[in-house]
Amino acid sequence: MPSNEYDDSKPSWADQVEEEGDEGTLPSPKETIKGNIKTVTEYKIDEDGKKFKIVRTFKIETRKASKAVARRKNWKKFGNSEYDAPGPNVATTTVSDDVFMTFISSKEDLNAQDQDEDPMNKLKGQKIVSCRICKGDHWTTRCPYKDTLGPMQKELAEQLGLSTGDKEKPAGSAEPEPAQPAQNKTGKYVPPSLRDGGTRRGESMQPNRRADDNATIRVTNLSEDTRETDLQELFRPFGSISRIYLAKDKNTGQSKGFAFISFHRREDAARAIAGVSGFGYDHLILNVEWAKPSNN
């Protein structure tokens, strides 16, 4: 037990250690009772050597109880609590945080509360997956109507496709159709190259490209000094030209010696081939032939 004697005289370090173990340097616990409030003040040293003052206040209640209960209240403690002081031992009894009973006034409240509490319930409301057959909240392969509704829907889609497809085509050629609707129709992933607009890619940028290919000639064995304007002068007599492409070196800007000339009409191109092929131009003999359709 702590006592004041040790406070000033510390004969050896061994005693000191012992004292510290006994908390001998600490003031003894005090207990004061004022009215129905009991205050217990204790001092403690924690592992870091810091002193702590613990003040606990108790409310003393007087309750009337039956004789048997009153008698039991004065029973001696036993077992593991044999040496406990009167009153609750903090090692075994603590007062917990305030909790409240949550009242549920109606069934809806209860359900609402349930949903708040369960994060999975929030997700349940939303459709994560949607069946393509019945628009239900499950995978298409697991659709209960797969066998009955599925084939029916396919037939229906085919019929619709025939009637609407005709209408769509001219509209599609006028302006490029967005790929989205095509994807929605089947639901399957369609690579961009296979989508509706895929085959005429870049159409809007190069109108009538296919027509060009038919009326395009390739001119080779051009001199390095050739300019587009020279080619224009050379081929204009055969017909109106829609496009001239002269291959040029990226760095030097000089001609690479070949060019493509697109005419509006194929006849013009044919005449140009007949007229210019073998024509001496700038000390070189030009070679003119049909341009092979490009692979892409």
Next chain:
Amino acid sequence: MKPILLQGHERSITQIKYNREGDLLFSVAKDTVANAWYSVNGERLGTYNGHTGAVWCVDCDWDTKNVLTGSADNSCRLWDCETGKQLALLQTSSAVRTCGFDFSGNIIMFSTDKQMGYQCYLNFFDLRDPQQIEDNQPYLSVPCSESKITSAVWGPLGEFVIAGHENGEINQFSAKSGEILKKAKEHTKQINDMQSSVDLTMVISASKDNTAKLFDSTSLEHIKTFKTERPVNSAAISPIMDHVVMGGGQEAMEVTTTSTRIGKFEARFFHAAYEEEFGRVKGHFGPINCVAFHPDGKSYSSGGEDGYVRIHYFDPQYFDFELEA
């Protein structure tokens, strides 16, 4: 309300019980000691030391003289409530699952588990006959070959024991002849707990099939059903209100994989007549294994898988609350 937290056990609580006046609360857990607490301030009166296995059940007699505990160390022990001394040791061949004093405190019953090749037995001892305890020979031993008893309480007047079985059956066993007086098969899964009302006219059974059911003690007539979405571990009837409190949660083995928020570890209050839930109290970190009403109905306690016992004194709102029918 500020619950009083009792930390007297190192493992999950298996049963808690008030004495008749409610001034003492007994708790047993899967560790080896039984604790006695003053319910008014949570002060520990003492511990009953001696068991060497998990303690499954506890009971206290009418005048708080003796305490009975049953344990998985294959013994049922009788203690002096005041001093904590062991008065009698009844050895069994398998774990003792449930135990109880009859109204007189003279006759005790306990059931043993179907375990290690031994059958489930319901044993009756008369404490007035010291020879029975000395010889460890019950005056009546009823074998239950079908399904083991998982919970049992004494019926009114000490005439029979109402036992809940692993298969969901509820049977009345006569304390005199051992024969089955009445049967009820309302539950589909194991009965986890049986508790009687303060006047012993009704019993409530808590079952793994997510329901608790109210029965008439004598006729075993099914009166009410209280449904939840988790297994019910324990249920108790309020002595003063038409209320029922239920504790449960998912199975202990699934606790670590579920968050506390969705674990449904609350004590849930149902109106006994309308069968509707009207309130919840949170607090435990795991499923509630046992609930008990104070005999004055002004407080209740719960013991959980987390090893804590919590004594709750109701706020005035609880008594004012009326359910909209």
